[in-house]
Amino acid sequence: MPRDLRITEIFYSLQGEARTVGWPTVFVRLTGCPLRCVYCDTAYAFHGGERLSVEGVLKEVGAYSPRFVTVTGGEPLAQPAVLPLLQGLCDQGYEVSLETSGALTTRDVDPRVAVVLDLKTPGSGESARNIYANIERLRAIDQVKFVITNMDDYDWSRGIVDQYGLTGRCDVLFSPAQGSLAPRELADWILRDRLPVRFQIQLHKVLWGDVRGR
Template sequence: MTAVVQDMRKTGANALARADRVRITEIFHSLQGESRTVGLPTVFVRLTGCPLRCVYCDTEYAFHGGEWRGIDEVCRTVANYATHHVTVTGGEPLAQFNADRLIHALADAGHEVSVETSGAMDISVLDERIVRVMDIKTPGSGEMARNRWENLDLLRPHDQIKFVICDRADYEWSRDLFRSKVLNKRCEVLFSPEHEGVKPADLADWILEDRLPVRFQLQLHKYLWGDEPGR
């Protein structure tokens, strides 16, 4: 066997090994702090990396680093917590090539899986069993241009859309988009205050004044544990 053929076979084996791995920042057990399942015990699988740089990001530690772990290994770690709900998050989980394979494997294992995604990536790759919690980036996020608008047509009734509201102008932009796109006919819509930009009571008042049929939400985990990673 020539050295060239040996090198080709080694390269193929390495590529196959990578096909079954994802880069993980952390796996932890906590209470869900947002979305429809808020308050429920949940295992969080945080993947490493994100192509966006939202001004309010609270998980910058997940942009780099992490550890390569096999998909089967990740599923075993999740199973050890004996918890039904699993959230795959980031960073931006869908920026990883094998994220869809991991998510499919977690659903096959019997978990109720949700994916927190920025809305900048193609969500059509996701298993139909998955709950997609998709951000729409507001002007105040600094990443509005990254919104992938064609994702809206892929949403189903059990999915969720999330707006993080940075100020009054953000609220008005989000309200007007909500109305023009009739977003509540697609799925449930969540409005969250950016914790340094908007007082929660102000956002609540604006929603009530406009009779806007959205779910107001706070980040429960921040009230319990602050910005502590892994909580």
């Protein structure tokens, strides 16, 4: 198993999404992604980065003395060394989450890690890349996220939630795609249909806009 990774950035901020929203968190953003979602807000992580060993990343993370650590991208599972990194973070006692597109298998992820599965809606342009076997592996500690660009995405997401019984398995997150769907519009749809899902917006963007490293 490789022991080095290409890292775009390691930074300390407030978690802007998912179950631990608002908590101070260390983010480890890996470089590279096989997808090109039309609404992607981290295209700067597609290329470049700095090569670090797993041990080097653990040392940088430890300098912040965090409780929460999120490994993100890009697509972190595109780098095989992310698996020993996740194991090492868990061994250090952190509460670890992995943000993944769902286009690569989560089969070998350390079971102590909370998987945040960003299932791709048709409006992303990448829904054909979804690996639906990842849904079958979701547990109560995991979360599944739908980034919604329009009503068609909303209806598609509702269908997936119903088909797989997702609200009985883990937290389900509905997010408006920035610049494509007004947050209030999505909120109104959820309330109208009485969906048992969590509406979320990106807290870090409310606070700091699109500033990198926030």
